[in-house]
Amino acid sequence: MDARREVAIASRVLHSKGILDGFGHVSRRCPVRPDTFWMSQIMAPGLVQADDVLAHDLNGDLVLAGGQKTFVERFIHSEIYSAYPNVHAIVHSHAPSVVPFTVSRATTVRPICHICGFLRNVGAPFEIADHAGPGTDMLVRDQRLGKALAQHLGDGAIALMRGHGFTTTGASIAQAVFRAVYTSVNCQLQQAAIALGDPRYLSDEEAAACEQSTDPQVGRAWELWVEEAKMVALPNWPAEA
Ligand SMILES: [Zn+2]
Numbered sequence: 001m002d003a004r005r006e007v008a009i010a011s012r013v014l015h016s017k018g019i020l021d022g023f024g025h026v027s028r029r030c031p032v033r034p035d036t037f038w039m040s041q042i043m044a045p046g047l048v049q050a051d052d053v054l055a056h057d058l059n060g061d062l063v064l065a066g067g068q069k070t071f072v073e074r075f076i077h078s079e080i081y082s083a084y085p086n087v088h089a090i091v092h093s094h095a096p097s098v099v100p101f102t103v104s105r106a107t108t109v110r111p112i113c114h115i116c117g118f119l120r121n122v123g124a125p126f127e128i129a130d131h132a133g134p135g136t137d138m139l140v141r142d143q144r145l146g147k148a149l150a151q152h153l154g155d156g157a158i159a160l161m162r163g164h165g166f167t168t169t170g171a172s173i174a175q176a177v178f179r180a181v182y183t184s185v186n187c188q189l190q191q192a193a194i195a196l197g198d199p200r201y202l203s204d205e206e207a208a209a210c211e212q213s214t215d216p217q218v219g220r221a222w223e224l225w226v227e228e229a230k231m232v233a234l235p236n237w238p239a240e241a
Contacts, residue, residue, distance in 0.1 A: 003028055004053040007038045008238040009226055010089075010173045015046035016229040019093045019180045024165070026180075027077045028089040028173050030055065037081050041068040050238045058082045060143065072141050076167055079146030080153060087169040089176035094165035097187040102160045109160060109186060110201040112193060116186040117202060117210030118157040118179055125162040126152045138164045158183055174222035175215070181225070 001009075007028055014020040027039035036055045040048045054070070055063035060078040062070060077090050101109050102125045111119040128136050131148045138161075140146050149167065153159040157179055158168040168183060170176030193199035202210060230237055 002050065003031060003038050004050040005238050005240075006173050007040065007053045008048045008050045009229070010091075010177055011040060011045035011048040012237075013177055013222075013225045013229045014091060014093070014180060015044075016232055017181050017184075017225065019091070019095050019184055020045040021094070024091075024093045025071055025073070025077075026089070026091045026173070026176070027056075028176075029081055029087070031088075034085070036063055037077055039071065039074060039077060042071050047236075048238075049236060060146070072139055075143050075146030076140045076149060077146075079143060079150040080167070080169060083147070083150040084153075084169070086171065089170045089173040090167065091170075091176045091180040092165065092167045093180055093184075095180075095184045095187075097184045097191075098160070098166050099164070100191070101187055102162050102164065102166070107190075107194065109158075109183070110190065111207045111210070112186050112189045112199065112201055114202070114210040115214055116182050117207040117212075117214060119183065119186055120202070120204050120207035120211070121156060122158060122160065123152070123154070123156060125160040127162050128164070129162075138162075172218075174218045177225070178218040178221055181221070 010026045014026055022044045027037050030036045036057050038053050039056055040052045041054055057063055058078050058081055060074045076092050080087055080090055109119055109122045111117055126149050128138055131145055140149055158166050160166050168176055168179040
């Protein structure tokens, strides 16, 4: 699939799954020029067309400036692609199911079921005030903050962001979207299990085994979600090139 159309469709899938609303974004590294990545201009993800998807360089600048406005938080993407050559897609989300886990002092995200093995070893939330000072608006709005978030991510699949949301990565759009959707599912299940009391989470060993068996299957979910998103699509589903 054409990379720009894939980003447009991923935006709509993530919108249809409640991972992105009017805010948040998804990108993918350019398969031809890996020092660039594709991301939409600033707009609601559910409305993105392939033509809205623009090439950005690893400084977060547009490769061909044409007057389009870019996302303030594009540095999340540029700095993670800079730091991790094996990352080919990124989702940044403010999903309401996840945000409580970014502010709770009592718990963090832990893998609760076999589909969510990739959530082992989720670290403490990224504390932006440590880097941006006490008056921060919580946004990763420059390269320095993007670098700090990328470093915080380390080799984990997701970085929680205190009072804000989370960022997840993948070797493909399908994997990054899968991780974003199932981070949200995990948080909903975890909250239900905490309400029942004393949940037993997957052990690290179980989570690693689950990730290994689930990972090759992410394309199955992606294919379904694309069809589902088409059915509920807002106008102008991105056309074939
Ligand atoms: Zn954000």
